[in-house]
Amino acid sequence: MAAMHGNALYYFYEAASLGSMRLASDKIGVAVSSISRQIAQLEKTMGVALIERGRRAIRMTEAGRLAYEYYQGCIANEEAFMNRLHEHRQLKAGKVSIAIGEGFLGGFFSKVLEDFQGQHPGIAVTASVLPTSEIVHAVLEDDAHFGLIFNDCTEPKIRVRATVAQPLMVICAPDHPAAKRKSLSLEDLSTYDLCLPDANLRLHQILREAERREQVWLEPVLTTSSIYVMREAARAGRMVTILPRIAAAAELEDGRLVARPIYEADLEHTSVSLIHRLGRQLDGAPARLMAAFEARLKGWSESDGPAAA
Amino acid sequence: MAAMHGNALYYFYEAASLGSMRLASDKIGVAVSSISRQIAQLEKTMGVALIERGRRAIRMTEAGRLAYEYYQGCIANEEAFMNRLHEHRQLKAGKVSIAIGEGFLGGFFSKVLEDFQGQHPGIAVTASVLPTSEIVHAVLEDDAHFGLIFNDCTEPKIRVRATVAQPLMVICAPDHPAAKRKSLSLEDLSTYDLCLPDANLRLHQILREAERREQVWLEPVLTTSSIYVMREAARAGRMVTILPRIAAAAELEDGRLVARPIYEADLEHTSVSLIHRLGRQLDGAPARLMAAFEARLKGWSESDGPAAA
DNA sequence: ATCGATCCTTGCGTTGAACGCAATGATTTC
DNA sequence: GAAATCATTGCGTTCAACGCAAGGATCGAT
Secondary structure (H helix, E strand, O other), rough: OOOOOOOHHHHHHHHHHOOHHHHHHHHOEEEEEHHHHHHHHHHHOOOOOOOOOOOOOOOOOHHHHHHHHHHHHHHHHHHHHHHHHHHHOOOOOEEEEEEEEEHHHHHHHHHHHHHHHHHHHOOOEEEEEHHHHHHHHHOOOOOOEEEEEEEOOOOEEEEEEEEEOOOOOEEEEEOOOOOOOOOOOOOOOOOOOOOOOOOHHHHHHHHHHHHHEEEEOOOOOOOEOOOOOOOHHHHHOOEEEEEEHHHHHHHHOOOOOEEEEEEEOHHOOOEEEEEEEEOOOOOOOHHHHHHHHHHHHHHHHHOOOOHHH | OOOOOOHHHHHHHHHHOOHHHHHHHHHHHHOOHHHHHHHHHHHHHOOOOEEEEEOOOOOHHHHHHHHHHHHHHHHHHHHHHHHHHHHHOOOOOOOEEEEEEEHHHOOHHHHHHHHHHOOOOOOOEEEEEOOOOHHHHHHHHHOOEEEEEEEEOOOOEEEEEEEEEEEEEEEEEEOOOHHHOOOOOHHHHHOOOOOEEEOHHHHHHHHHHHHHHHHHOOOOEEEOHHHHHHHHHHOOOHHHHEEHHHHHHHHHHHOOEEEEEOOOOOOHHHHEEEEEEEEOOOOOOOHHHHHHHHHHHHHHHHOOOOHOO
């Protein structure tokens, strides 16, 4: 049952409303003949008379009244749709889903998201916190509009929108002995109580490679799969951890934590990447949010973090 | 805001549902090229992408989802309309409004209406009880689909669908002295206690003319504007009244009242007419009900009333 | 990487529905 | 009964939608 001949119904509606085909003709801007024909045709296809012929003022039949109400329903429906569409185009409504590593939670992510949602209320953002491989998968399957991962990835169907260096750094409380050093080696670190990522995290692998290269083996007193735990462990004061700046942005900014570079461990070449599926054009809200992340990321790169600015 | 290009939305809907333009092409029976073009054009007029290009399986954008839901709403609306229309065509729904004189209330009217509504449940009938002049007016203004009046009317724009003779008769209880007579003259009547219509009723005028012709002046003991009161007055036994058969059909049939002709008063030429507006074609339910009244009226005419059969 | 299969897009010629103009028929008003 | 006002019908025109066919693009597999 295909949709009714849109125009015919419209003509009928106006003619019935105004009480005359001629008035409808003036209003619509279509010859009376067409209106007459369209209505006649509509009646033919419906098998029912819609208006009573042989009268000066047009009057609807009962079936006509039904059709009239039907068209009103169509108009109402369309209007609602147009409103929603308009809101969508104004970025007042919509959904964005992103996939990020746990490391991004914290000040960086919160700030960007807060700004965005403040500027575009009504946009629902769903952020899935996943391991890197799953992030890539989610982006590939369009389960997420874009993703934020550590390191750049080699997947051919992934487009890297932005990459910024995020060297791993020693993170500790300002009053911790390590904070007095300008920079540290892996060997220096082994003298402190360490909180390090467990095998589930990508950070773990990166550290293991560095350890192998430097032939230094770090012995953590706390191993966790949660970056939150690592951050808090450092903030408590006793322990030291290793994270990229971005993973502790807020604490670094307000001074509750400090960051010190690690030299000669080749850890400074780690980076974070903003990725999305190759060939997928993002419309409206997702594009906006991705741009916001991109700008923030690049701003970070230039200044090497607000804390350093 | 004209209705959307119906087909384009339909194509989009099917393509999105089936996940492929090709499948939609098979289902709809339209070349893939057309579908592609229609969707592209739809997107252009809406200014928003509806599907994500460059992918094997079609995926909707957020705006696409909106359009999808909109189309679903259209379909639901149309379906509801189609159902109502179908019911209307099967005479399972609709409205009929008729205008009748009070004289028709009672057995005749009830029987016809009962039969009709039993056969077509769901049809709403509104019956306006009005004086003759107002009935004609209502029919002329299409406030009533048709009307039932005493006497035939001379209005040029009224079509008389049926006219049957309804001579005025003497109506009284079976045990009343008048019931023993085979027929009565106006003069005979003047000897009984009479209940006669008041000046508001058309019956009154007819009687006045007869009185003038016969030079007999009837003195009623009860004057009323209600035919119901006249009928009940006769049924009580003491009084005699003058009505057409049809106005007391039920009572005449079951013997609670009897009718006797009036001779030489020219009252036997009165009639009732089924009228509607000239040029107005009645569709469905009104036509049916009118036909039912017409048939009943004519059946009455042939047998001169069930009581005489 | 390359090839083949499958799908979407684009170019071009064709068709039919909707249109405007003008004449005709119908209805109301003076 | 004539004028005025509508609605309908006939006819030629136009433009959107269509089918066919060629040209990308993508996905899966060798």
